[in-house]
Amino acid sequence: MLIEIMGVTGLGLYAKNRLKKKTLLNQLTAQPRIIPFTGSVRNQQIREFSENTIDQKSPAQKLADRNMAVSLSSMGLATVGKLIYPPLLLLSLPGILYVTQFAVVPSYESMVKKKKLTVDFLYTLTNIFLVLNNHLFFASFSIFLYSLNRSLLAKISNDSKKSIIDVFKQQPSFIWVVYEGVEREIAFEDLKTGDTVVVSAGSTIPVDGIISEGTASVDQHILTGEFQPVEKGEGMEVFALTLVLSGKIYIHAHKTGHDTTAAQIASILNNTLSTKTDIQLWSSEFSDKTVLPTLLLSGMMLPFIGSIGAMVIVNSHFRYKASIASTIGVMNHLNAASHNGILIKNGHTFEVLKTVDTVVFDKTGTLTEEQPRVASVHACSGYLEQEVLRFAAAAETKQSHPIAKAILQQAADWQLLLPDVDETAYKLGYGLTVGIEGHIVRVGSVRFLEQEGVSIPESVRQLQADSHDVGSPMVAVALDAVAIGAIALEAAIRPGTKELIGELRERGITSMYIISGDHEAPTRKLAHELGIDHYFAETLPEQKAERVAQLQAEGKVVCYIGDGINDAIALKQADVSVSIRGASTVATDAAQIVLMDKTLNQLPYLFDIGQQFGSNMKKVVAAVIIPSVMTAGGAIFLHFGLLQSLILPQIGLLAGVAMAMNPAVRHSKKSQKRVSNTKNAQ
Structure with a gap:
């Protein structure tokens, strides 16, 4: 008993002391130590992807903490009463009854509503027997284990919760609309279906609708996942949360607020959030399934070994011990993954x-990659490839969309010196028109150049056809009234x-x-x-x-x-x-x-740790169950009493916890080896 109290409590204190903020670099270079339940790396990751910090406790965690305090107080009074002053034993009774009620209620509901026996029923039955037979110390110890289990399970459940961030936090606070021929600014919340919304370059489209006037290049990456901007003109559909890269458009709003495509995606996420966050650990389910066989065995043996022997069989059940050990194992696997650059939010x-x-x-x-790369630069009309890329990169200098970045990156790789752009000739539309070194440079699609009266050589048209066949974007470049080349891009x-x-x-x-x-x-x-x-x-x-x-x-x-x-x-x-x-x-x-x-x-390691988890959990559960089976057998054949029924299962718990610590031990050894290799290299 005392071994378990010291072991489990020590592990809990050890985990608490390890919850200090460190950077990953410090974790790698400092002398590594085993982290039993969780670590600062995982906490940092959880904080980064959740609106709620890891320190904020759920109602279940707060209840578990309160029960833990009550059970520790009750056990302290029972221990002093058992060893020094017997009347103090009675003072432990209120705490025992208080904590036991949290097992009685779910046990009753499970039996009446679901017609199912759970470990809560065994826990309740054992505590009633211990209290009626004046074994208050054992009863207080029992509620301590119950509280510890609930505290650990509440913690892992809280870590698994995912907060879905409302996509409308990305929407602008104010937007421009046209009322009676005048553009005016209104709050986003005041926007209505049928309004005409004005969106200029660099702004996010706030509605789903149809363009009634204007042209623009629109980045739809947030919805389609593709880097190539789409040319949009009158009569074409646009969607909320997409970005206008160039041009200016007037949109007749068809869907606003929660009716937009982006909002419907968010709604589906919120509606399905609960389906994968409340799954019980399989060890708890297995514990519940063994309740009825334990009770049947106890009842069958009652005429032969008496009430004490029958209660020893009931008490031999591992109850929450498999859940405690497996929970520690889950947390250590989560922590081991986090130290290898993988955040796993849900133990299941x-x-x-x-x-x-x-x-x-x-x-x-x-x-x-999100940003494409330049596949080839094609030159014609007597110009060199470097000149085509130089003019295109100069024109795209102020643009921020992925294709512009790819062209600028290629110019940097070729170490080209870009000329200055004449601001007075800068114009955005279906394409880009700028003044460079006394020339008018146009960059955009072949269709755009044709609209501008530019002569298109057959070689550029062929390159456009080839790019279209493979589904890759192509940018044509014209100097004054003649196309001088084109730039083909591809996904990297x-x-x-x-x-x-x-x-x-x-x-x-x-x-x-x-x-x-x-x-x-x-x-x-x-x-x-x-x-x-x-x-x-x-x-x-x-x-x-x-x-x-x-x-x-x-x-x-x-x-x-x-x-x-x-x-x-x-x-x-x-x-x-x-x-x-x-x-x-x-x-x-x-x-x-x-x-x-x-x-x-880290994908291969992710699947490796998944396989390791299955193997490790089988060992954890086996380590917990075997002593319980030995206790039940001892009650039948060796006349074990209540003392043995308490001690042997606790040994199983300690063995299970030792097995559950394997991921932390492996991580510690790897860290020590990494530190040793670093020192040797120096």
């Missing part, structure tokens, strides 16, 4: 992770992605899919380059979730990996969902797992 995720047989990758921002595959696909196959995950809102040609090309056999192209956000559901209906266990608001519904639909740090807020909130280093490099 481990259980599903080891069964995953299918991985679905979002294309843009996940397998490929994240470094190490091919190797990553190979490592996943080595781990038995051979079923992989690419899903994208992009055209079929570039999606097919990417799938071929990575050696992935299956893909879905031109897929809308709500269709992504449907594709995942379709795979699940075929019996597959799906892990979905995405990074944008357009992936959020699919992330919630998948059995396991992964996002990347730096992705959209809604994606990181919706995902069960966040890769903190902004790459996919």
